[in-house]
Amino acid sequence: MSDKKEFKALLTQDAKSGKLGRRDFMRFAVAAGMTVSLASGLWTSEVAAATPQKGGKFRVGVHDGNTSDTFDPGTYLSVGMIQLAHAHRSYLTEITPENTLGPDMADSWSASPDAKNWTFELNKNATFHDGRKFTSKDAVASLNHHRGEGSTSAAAALLSAVVDVKAKGDHAIVVELNQGSADLPYFMTDYHLVMCPAKADGSIEWDTMIGAGPYKIVDHRAGISTNLVRHEGWHREGAYFDELELLVLNDPNARQTALITGDVDAITSVDLKTMALMARNKKLVVENVPSGSAITLPMFCDHAPFDNVDVRLALKYAINRDEIVEKIMFGTATVGNDYHVSSGMPYAPTDIPQRSYDPDKAKFHLKKSGVGSIDVNLSAADSILPGAVDMCVLYSEHAKKAGIKINPVREANDGYWSDVWLKKPWTFVKWGARPTPDQMFSLAYKDDAPWNESHWQNKRFNELLLTAKAELDETLRAEQYREMCQIASDDGGTVIPFFANFVYARNKKVAHGPNLAAAWELDGGRGYHRWWFA
Known part of the structure; x- marks a missing residue:
């Protein structure tokens, strides 16, 4: 029996790699004892479905698109533009x-x-x-x-x-x-x-x-839709679809309805409250990809009361991360520890104690701060992450036990990145995964970084950032990143509740290879040229 299974696996593997055509596959399969119907079914389900086919129009419902989005790559902010950039550049x-x-x-x-x-x-x-x-x-x-x-x-x-x-x-x-x-x-x-x-x-x-990516734009309406056709001069393999249509669907219900009714073939984000229901739909596949995509709650460290480190620590102890992962993310995330390095990143520290929900410690730091009481607004929008506002409401309930008042503010979906992020003193932010700590720290925590979203300044942290960047000794580099993580956790202006999985969905007729990149939604934003219709 084991020999037959091994032969079946080898035969399928050779067919997938192109070494065998359908005729030879059928001949060898029948010779090995399979019936014609069994061999034909195996070819259809295991080989044909896994073999990229050209053709068709791939329609994607994209979240987080804005009428203010532009094609200047220095201004890319939204998920909608990140997805489009990987499709046409x-x-x-x-x-x-x-x-x-x-x-x-x-x-x-x-x-x-x-x-x-x-x-x-x-x-x-x-x-x-x-x-x-x-x-x-x-x-x-x-x-x-x-x-x-x-x-x-x-x-x-x-x-x-x-x-x-x-x-x-x-x-x-x-x-x-x-x-x-x-x-x-x-x-x-x-x-x-x-x-x-x-x-x-x-x-x-x-x-x-104009770009040099797998698809070229034929029509674009910012915040609404983009139509593209294959770039026949693309320099790489892939780009199997003839056309793409990216539809901005910021409303989670509209996005999921479009997938269920067949108006789109894939969506970039699933409302986690209905994830289990979608997974039971036999026509759909829900992809749940662990990643280093962090949810951050940056506080302006040069803005009262966040300019007080004990206020920042009080807010870090006043959040129940485990409950948020369970009730808001339905288990599709791992808890954060207030430093922006996920467990899957190189040099991730393993010995920094996890900060747990502790209202008494929050009260201690609140008293130590000398500010008397905390009454602050926290801005969020569900276009950034379905359930973002609900998370802020739940956080506010946690904080009440420490005598802290957090006022969740539901902001408009359109224009969140241009009008709220980096503008208001405490906001909800979702970061894509970055491959190394240096890239993440350089983008958002370095003292003079344009995206230093918490306005945080720490001399020792910045000294270590420059030193670690050039350090070629892996052991020393790991020690330097560990110290930076500890500093960010204890002094930094960012609460990091969790690292979110990328949860998106596709129609079963859309196929892809055995692995999915964890950099962004839809295979790191590259499903447009890696995927195909089976």
Whole structure:
């Protein structure tokens, strides 16, 4: 019996890899004792469904889209634009379905021994949607868009150590740093760092919507919908769908109804309250992908009462993370500990005690703060995460036991990123997963980072950030990140309730490979070119 199972597995594997066509598969299967009907069913269910097929229009219901969204990659904020960016633009590197680093517009990369100089060899076959060849000039301009004193790009902090970006012939670039950075190739996966056509003056064409990604835009209405067709000059495998349609459906009920009724083929976020019901639908598949996507509640540390570290600690002890994961996330998350490094990240510390719900300790820090009482607003919108407002309400109930008053504020879905985040002193935020601690800390916790959402300043933390960035000794680097995590947990201005799984859904006729990237929704935002209709 075991030999027959092993033969069946090997036969199926050879067929999936293309070594056997249907005729040979059927011949070998029947010779091994299978009936014709059994062999035919095996081919249909195991081989044909797992073999990418070209064709069809892939319709996706996307959450968190806004009428204020723009194509300037330095301003990308919303999930809607992040998804669209991965559909119509390309990057130097990518996070693979196995959650490792892989090539995109760059075929390979190498570093000097001190990691201060990185060379990226570019794909010679890559073209933009209008037929122009992608060259080193475009790569240099695309990275420089996020650099310089006048840059307002959110990715400026990631490239702050870059001294120069130079072309090395037509198909290679050299990135020079003022200090070593072992993680630079990972930084190139950041969703802002898309490759765009260069202008004569060294700037980029971002407003034309031209990219070099798997699909090109034929119609776009910000905050409403985008239609795309396959870019026949794309330089990689995949892009199996003929067309894409991304529909902004911020309302969770509308989004899920569209999937159930067949108006869309996939959705980027599932309302967790109805997740179990959707999972019972035989036409649908709910994907539940563990990730490093953090929910953060950043407090402006230069704004009273959050400028008092004991107030911040009181709020960190006043939240019952376990109950929130159970009641709001229905178990699809892992509790946070107020530092932005998930257990799946490299260098994640394992010996920092978990901060538990403790109203008495919250009261202690509240008294120690000397502010008397805490009465604060916490802004949220369900477009950021279904159940975001409910979570804030539950948090407010926890805090009452410590004598703290939290007022949940339901903000408008449209314009949340432009009008609320970084504008109001305490907000609900959902971050995508980042592959390394250095990337996350550089984006949102470094003292001068544009996205330092809590306005937090800590001299020791920033010293360690610079040191760890260039440290090539893995043991020392782990120790440095551990100290940074401890500092962030004890002094930082961010409550981190949990790290959320990416929970999204698709019609069963949509197929994909055995693994899913955990960087963003829909296979790291790359389901548009990795998936197909079975």
